Every structure is written in structure tokens, then in C-alpha cells.
Amino acid sequence: MPYYILRRLLIAIPSLLGISVVLFTVLALAPGDPFEELATNPAVPPEVRMALRAKFGLDDPIMVRYVRWISAMAQGDWGYSFVSRINVDDLILQRVGVTLFVIGSSQILALLIAIPVGVIAATRPYSLFDQIANTLAFVGFSLPTFFTGLLFILIFSIWLDWLPFVYQADIQATGWRWYWEHIRQAIMPIAVLGLFQGASLVRYVRSAVLDVIRLDYVTTARAKGLGERVVIVKHVVRNALIPVVTLIALQMPAIFGGAIVTEQIFRIPGIGSLLISSILANDTPVIMAVTFVFACLVVLFNLIADILYGWLDPRITFR
């Protein structure tokens, strides 16, 4: 197992480097010059501009610039936000917790929906429940998150007036009330993301369970006289959920996309809304850093899924 984890870690490093190459290429290919303002300013002589370019190494070959950029990123020197006037890494550290909280809770909600529904649908294939669940799953992942978010605001905030639609990071309350307010304002964003994610997972859970339920060991379990409940919960579901772990990891990029939209709708102060506001404010260092953080998170979750997979299915670790 330790050897397996080490190997997974070593596989994660090239993909992280590959992602950084893609990001840097995009940045390097982009038209526009950081010293454009100086170029149009007649008070700055061309020699000064050239000297500045040389000082910041903009005329170096692209390989040299990439190595300099990646080593700065690795050392935690992520630049300085033009708008917020603080270091980019501090800014992201302030914000990343909320994003992880929302994404994590919505994943749990998605699993709480998808596993029971998928398992029940698979144990009664082509039944009425299966057909309804399948249709609702299609509706669920065809509803874009931005539209569900607006619908929820319209129904629960405006018409029913049950839930607040603006997320506040600092709530003026203490004790239980503080927790209650936090839960109240997090319900809608988490539900929007979780329902979308759950709807796309239901069909995977269903087909994973259907794959397992035909296997001989399940028949053996039934032949031993075990109750249907025990057979399904202890024998079928445990094995069927192994491929689902990989699917969740594969969907991580899409989940982050949904999180950006949700944060934007409900004004959650996470890194997704930070990305949008810095794009609108032309704050390039923050944009680059947030994109890189999202990429790192995707690789991290893939790594966690791989390790979980190896733990759940010990056959994997021996390959």
C-alpha cells in the first residue's frame, strides 16, 4: 500500500507539471503587453521600456520564463493583487475554505441522493420507480446550475421568503443562532450543486449496481439464506460503489465549474467568485493563481480518489 501511494504521487507530479505548461502557454501566447501603458505614454523613452523588459526578463526565451514562473509558484510567491492590494496567496487562503465547504457538503448531499435512488432503481430495473428516477435524473442534469440557482432564489427567497439569497461571511450572532444562520444561508447553494451532481450520479450508481447484482457471489449470498436487505447493503452496494469513487473524481472539473456559477449567483466569498471579479477587474496575477489552484485541486482529488480506490479494492495495489 505505501508503495502504491508513492506511485500515485509520482504520477500526479507529471500531470501537475503538464497543467502548468498548458496554463503558461496560454498566458505566453496571449496578445497584449504588460508594459503597453508605458509604450503609449510619450513621457517614457523607449530605452527605459527596454530596460524594464530586460529587468523583468520578458525578452528571455520562453523556456527560461517558464522555469522562473514555475519555481516562483512552487515557492509560494504568487504575485500581488492589483485590486485587493495584498499578496495573492493570502487572498486565496482567505477564500478557499468557503469553496471547499460548499463543494464538500454538496458532494455529501449528492451521494445521499444518488446512492439510495440508484440502488433502489437497480434492484427493480424497468419498474415504475426506475423509470421515474431515470426521467428525473435527466431533468436534473439538464437544468443548468445558473437556472436552478435563480429558480431557487425566486421560489424560496422571493415568493416564500424562507431563505436569504446573499451569503454573508460575518454574521452578527453568537452560539446556536450563528450556526443556524450559517446553515440557512448555505442550504440553497449546496442544494443547487448537490442536486445537479446527484442527478448525474444516479445513473452511474444504477448501472454499477446492475453490473454487480448479476455476479455469482450475490447468488451465493442469497442461496445461503441471507435476507435481501443484507445481500444488497452488505454484499452488492459495497462493491458497486468502488467504480463510483472514480466517477466522482472524473467529474471534479465539472463540479468546480458549477461551484463558480453558484458562488457567483449567491455571492459566496469563495475562490470562484474571486476568479470572476478579478476577470472583470483585469487582475491578471489573481486570475492565473486561482486557475492554477483549481487545477491543483482537481489533481489532488484525483489522487485522493486513486488512493481510496486502492484501499477499497486491494487488487488494484498489486498491479
Place this chain on the structure above:
Amino acid sequence: MAGSTLASPSAEAVAQAQARAPTFSPTREAWRRFRRHRLAVISAIILALMVLAILVGPLFWRIPINHIDFAATLQGPSWNHPFGTDDLGQDLLSRMIYGGRISLAVGLAAMFVAIFVGTIIGAVAGMSRGWVGSGLMWLTDLFLSLPQLPLLLLVIYLFRDALKGTFGPEGGTFILIVIVIGGLRWMPVARLVRAQFLSLREKEFVEAARALGASKFRQVVRHILPNALGPVIVAGTIDVAAAIIAESTLSFLGLGFPPDIPTWGRLLFDAKDNLDFAPHWALFPGAAIFLTVLTINFIGDGLRDALDPRRVL
């Protein structure tokens, strides 16, 4: 799932009896199986009606998209404005017809980019037996683990102005969005095509073509590719829906098409600050996106049933 049902001896006899019935072309057989998916057929009809409305709508509904009427701002649905008006009194029906054209055009064009890139990369990876194939698959996996929406936003932020200068605001944004969405969605297609190629290239009919001296290019284009097309068509159908969602997401975040071009996502972006007194403004474009994506997804599901040769239905 039904395809893996065990065929009992009696079932085999029925199958043989059916085999003597007149045989149909693969297309007709696929159409017969597609019709069995009731929701897919209903979806195809609804989508066809929506496309028709978008294409011929401007001939009948002649209010220009930028006709400002301050006497009729933020009105709900009425006979003069079936979908209501926005804060400048512009008619939402004509704006949605216009936006629908853009959304569908973006979806189709991005799908073609994704299919084109994915098929080429998948075919090369599927035919090569050396490091080229594994290298391309590594690249595919790398692209799969890229966070798509942040990257989409980054690329559009960096390249928007340059392309606008070259191709004009509308054309430049269109080209950029299509290439970026298509360029980030080819990976599933590449994996599908490669998997199909790996099994098909060892089949007897390809071997026969090889023995007859067919060049590698001819083997691929005439023999392997047509047989690998089924899953690609299904993936392409679903890609249209995904591309429409991606474009609407960009517009909804205020980073897609310029503000004067009313795509469905852009209408939602403008409407979201007026939800409390003009909910129709958000509901109609949102429902249009939802209905389009839902019908396309159902059609994709029906096509999956219809084009899977293992199905016995």
C-alpha cells in the same frame, strides 16, 4: 442492459424465425429502435419545433431585437409581447429567437470541433502501436483533469480583445467561444474512438482489407471509421447540449458575447437583478435553455439505444 439478458434455447428459436423476415438496412433498423424510446421521439419533435421557430420566427415576428419602448418596460406576457419585455421595453420573444440562433450555432459548431479533434486524436492513438498512442492518451488524460470553466474564462479573458479586433465583436467572440469549448470537449470522443479502433482493427474484415492490400488510410476511412461512428454520434449529440450550457454559463457570468447580443445566457444575466418584479424575464430564457438541453440529452439516449449493435430489442 437488456442486451446481456441470457438467451434461453427457446429464445434462440424465436430469433431464427425472425431472421427469415425481410431484412432492413442498418439505418432503418436504427430508426425502428429509436422509435421505441418514447421520450426520445417526443424530444425530437419538440426540438424540431423549437429549431423551426428559431429559423423562421423572424419572418413572422417582426419586432426588432433592439426596439426600445419606454412605455412598456418590464411587462409580463401579453398579446403584444408574448414573453414580456425587459427593462428597456425590448420584446423578449424576438430577443430569444435571435439568441436561440446563436446558442444553437455555438452548440453545433463546438460539437463539430470536438468531434473533429477527438476523432483524429483517437484514430491516431488507436492505430499506432508505439509511444505515439500512449503519449496521446496521456495528453487526453491531462486535458480531462483540466478545470474547464476556469480555463475557459482565462482564455476568453486573455484573447478576447485581440480576436474582437480581427473579426469584429460578434464574429471574434463566436470563433473564440466555439474553438475553446470544442477544444476542451474532445477528450471523451478521443477515448471512445480509440477504444473502438483497438477492437475493430483486429477484426476479420479489417484483416481481409489489409490482405487485399488496402493502405492504412483506406483501412481507417473505409472500414474502421464507419463502424466506430455509432458511439461518436451519441457523444456528439450530448456535446451539443454541453456546449450550449457552456456558452450560456459564460454569457450568464457576463463574459460571453457582448452585451448587445441577446443570447439566452445573457438574457438571464440581465434578468437576475430584476427577479423580484419581473420573473418572466428570467423564466423564459431559462426554460428555453433547459428544454433544449433536456431534449438533446433524451435524443442522445435514444440514439444510444438505436445505434448500439448489441441491443436485441
